[in-house]
Amino acid sequence: MTPVDMLLSIAIALVSGIFIGCIGIGGVLIVPALIYLTHIGIYTAIAAAICGYIFTGLVGTLMFMRNGTLDWARARVLCAGAMPAAIIGSLTVKATSPIILQGAIAILTVSSGVQALIGRPAHVGEPTRFDMSNRKGVLIGVFTGFLSALTGTGGPVVLIPILLALRAPVLTSIGLAQAIQLPIALPATVANAAAGTLDPLLGGVLGLGLAAGTWCGAWLAHKLNQAVLRRLVALVLLGTGGLMLFKLVLAASQISL
Incomplete structure (x- = not known):
């Protein structure tokens, strides 16, 4: 990894962390940004991003624990x-074609952008009926863990839309999404290290950048207009995911010629 790649990785992690702290969306940007802005390969990018989520998961879980707003019963089932x-x-990452991985990441990125753009921000105090059986919770955890580790997008971007669709309170959803990062990131990082795809330095850099950015983003969230922030992040996500899909379609058309 060159010094320029290192600086770009720090910047990517900081920006993603700020977005996470502001509106809860941002981790999905890391892998596509690393792929297209640096010389880092997709397998290394996914492994490093997953490693970085150890830091954000730890910080986020501790914050919700300290505030007494973490639903431990449901967190244990999901984890x-x-x-x-x-x-x-x-x-499964190493056995999956880079084209398939990039396609999955692009679709998740675009989906997150659409959610940020047109999704109705629910209120923390909004009354909801949240009924999740243990069996359903385990299945949701399996889906979230597999897809997150496969694409390097982190647990929140997969889990939060599912929980909100089940009418879970927003604060509960965010807390559970923070808690699920550690049981995803820790074993996945060990597996990636054993497979030889983990760059510990890059993972550490991303983790520190994400943690610092998340802290700054949480502060900014209380200073800036949330509607404007959501639209900004939505446009970034849609642009990034759209560019990835365009390049994949272009590459596929060239192969078929």
């Missing part, structure tokens, strides 16, 4: 499904 699935997902 029970996520942990083994994350190991399988990380081991």
Whole structure:
């Protein structure tokens, strides 16, 4: 990794962390940004991003624990499904075509952009009926853990839309999404290290940048207009995902010629 790649990686992590702190969306940007702005390969980018989520998961979980707003009962159920699935997902990465991985990441990025652009921000105090059985929780955890480890996008971008669709309170959803990062990131990082795809230096740099950016983003969230921030992040996500899809379609058309 060149010094320029290192500086760009720090900048990418900081920006992603700020977005995460402001509106809860941002981790999905890391892998595509690393792929297109640096000389880092997709397998290394995914492994390093997953490693970086250890830092954000730890910080986020501790914050919700300190505030007493973490639903431990549901967190344990989700984590029970996520942990083994994350190991399988990380081991599947090397056996998956880079084209398929980039396509999955692009679709997730665009979906996150659409959600940020047109999704109705729910209120923290909004009354909801949230009913998630243990069986459903384990299945959701399995899906979240596998897809997150496979694409390097992190647990929140997969889990939060599912929980909100089940009418979970926003604060509960965010807290559970923070808690699920650790059981996904820790075993997946061990598996990636064993597979030889993890760059510990890059993972550490991303983790520190994400943690610092998330802290700054949380501060900015209380100073800036949330509607403007959501639209800005939505445009960035849509542009990034759209560019990835365009390049994939272009590459596929050239191969078929």
